[in-house]
Amino acid sequence: MKFLKLTSIKPSRGMALAAVAVLSALAVGATFSTLFNFRSSGGSLSAYLIGAANGRNHTCFGTACGPTYDPLAGSDTIEVVVRLGNPTNVALKAIIAVYRDGDTFRGCVQKTVDPNAYRDVKLVQLFGLYDTEDFTVKVLTRDFANKVQAGVKGWLTHFTAETFDSYSESGSFSQNRFLHMHETELKEVPLEVLRAGEADKLIALLPDCLPDT
Amino acid sequence: MGFLDFAKQKPRLLLLGVIVASALAVGFTYTKFFVFPSSGGSLSPYLLGYYDLRTDDCIGAACAGQNEDTQRHADRAGIMTNRTDVAIDLSNPTRTVLRALISVFDDAGTVIACTTRPVESNDTARVFVNNDILIPFLGSNGDGKFGVIKVVTFLEANILTAVQAGVKGWLTHYVSESDDGGHQLIFTRQSQMQQVPVEVLKRNSNAELGTIAELCL
Numbered sequence: 001m002k003f004l005k006l007t008s009i010k011p012s013r014g015m016a017l018a019a020v021a022v023l024s025a026l027a028v029g030a031t032f033s034t035l036f037n038f039r040s041s042g043g044s045l046s047a048y049l050i051g052a053a054n055g056r057n058h059t060c061f062g063t064a065c066g067p068t069y070d071p072l073a074g075s076d077t078i079e080v081v082v083r084l085g086n087p088t089n090v091a092l093k094a095i096i097a098v099y100r101d102g103d104t105f106r107g108c109v110q111k112t113v114d115p116n117a118y119r120d121v122k123l124v125q126l127f128g129l130y131d132t133e134d135f136t137v138k139v140l141t142r143d144f145a146n147k148v149q150a151g152v153k154g155w156l157t158h159f160t161a162e163t164f165d166s167y168s169e170s171g172s173f174s175q176n177r178f179l180h181m182h183e184t185e186l187k188e189v190p191l192e193v194l195r196a197g198e199a200d201k202l203i204a205l206l207p208d209c210l211p212d213t
Numbered sequence: 214m215g216f217l218d219f220a221k222q223k224p225r226l227l228l229l230g231v232i233v234a235s236a237l238a239v240g241f242t243y244t245k246f247f248v249f250p251s252s253g254g255s256l257s258p259y260l261l262g263y264y265d266l267r268t269d270d271c272i273g274a275a276c277a278g279q280n281e282d283t284q285r286h287a288d289r290a291g292i293m294t295n296r297t298d299v300a301i302d303l304s305n306p307t308r309t310v311l312r313a314l315i316s317v318f319d320d321a322g323t324v325i326a327c328t329t330r331p332v333e334s335n336d337t338a339r340v341f342v343n344n345d346i347l348i349p350f351l352g353s354n355g356d357g358k359f360g361v362i363k364v365v366t367f368l369e370a371n372i373l374t375a376v377q378a379g380v381k382g383w384l385t386h387y388v389s390e391s392d393d394g395g396h397q398l399i400f401t402r403q404s405q406m407q408q409v410p411v412e413v414l415k416r417n418s419n420a421e422l423g424t425i426a427e428l429c430l
Contacts (some may be wrong), residue, residue, distance in 0.1 A: 120265075
């Protein structure tokens with residue numbers, strides 16, 4: 001990685017000020033405003049994240065229905081992707097577990113999430129969650145001393161393939177699929193819930209967890 | 214803008230005028246009793262998001278493309294995922310003018326690009342990861358890359374020396390797909406930039422901020 005070489009920079013006032021600002025920040029460190037402005041009052045980290053995943057092999061969601069020309073609409077495909085990012089300077093290990101119908105364990109996988117790194121898991125591909133059920137996704141993070149440690153943020157993305165009729169300009173017909181998608185954040189759960197036994201339960205899954213690949 | 218002529222107003226309007234004039238004169242008050250107090254809301258100078266510029270036609274088990282019934286027609290290309298980009302929207306609900314340093318990392322956690330944007334009071338700044346950051350910075354298209362995005366906000370008047378909370382953020386992924394009939398559609402998904410406690414930023418050391426700042430400027 002290259003660094004600023006001040007001698008090669010034209011000595012304009014703006015550049016000089018920028019250089020001074022960078023050098024000041026590097027030398028004495030950035031300061032954090034506390035007076036006359038808004039204090040940082042937010043942001044959160046939890047070692048326990050939860051998300052809701054939905055399988056789909058039908059064309060109606062409640063009263064909202066898609067096209068009915070395909071009686072085997074269940075042939076359309078879905079995917080649910082868990083995405084994790086680590087904003088801290090501590091490498092973490094994540095246990096990603098999927099449950100169905102309450103406490104029915106459906107699958108588990110481990111992922112290492114290094115500082116500033118990004119990892120994702122495709123739940124349907126990995127665990128075969130292709131049916132009409134709803135699933136709960138849980139993520140527990142630990143450090144490399146195997147202690148429960150917060151530090152990962154998460155998102156959950158649903159992809160749904162939708163088949164439709166398509167006619168080209170020449171009049172040829174085909175049925176094609178687009179991918180619809182929606183996304184939300186994994187929700188952070190208080191540490192007390194982990195302490196009340198949930199952490200032990202998730203860690204006990206480790207022998208059944210797929211290894212990080 | 215005209216002012217109330219009290220002599221011509223009905224009593225109800227007069228009362229309204231007195232209320233407005235009082236509010237303007239002494240400032241608004243905030244109710245503390247008998248109603249629900251403000252119990253939420255948060256600000257952090259450190260936001261985390263992600264970008265995914267992969268253009269695969271299959272996302273795990275979910276595939277765009279042709280239906281099984283027509284896959285035998287080899288001359289039909291089916292659905293093609295063309296291009297993707299990710300918009301970062303930053304809004305500033307405060308009265309303080311801020312500057313955001315937006316850094317983009319690869320999936321392994323190495324910073325690969327950065328840019329800055331002023332975010333003025335009540336302003337919304339929109340930046341595209343591929344179009345506005347990766348392509349200008351790397352000189353090449355960022356298709357296929359994915360990783361995390363960090364946003365750190367500073368006082369505009371003291372860039373790099375005064376970290377200051379005050380910006381909320383959203384992420385929108387855009388994916389354009391086309392079929393062999395010449396139709397093209399844009400699909401989107403949206404989520405939030407997530408707030409990280411300022412303590413994490415302090416703990417991450419000034420070396421990282423310095424590296425980001427050097428790349429950004």
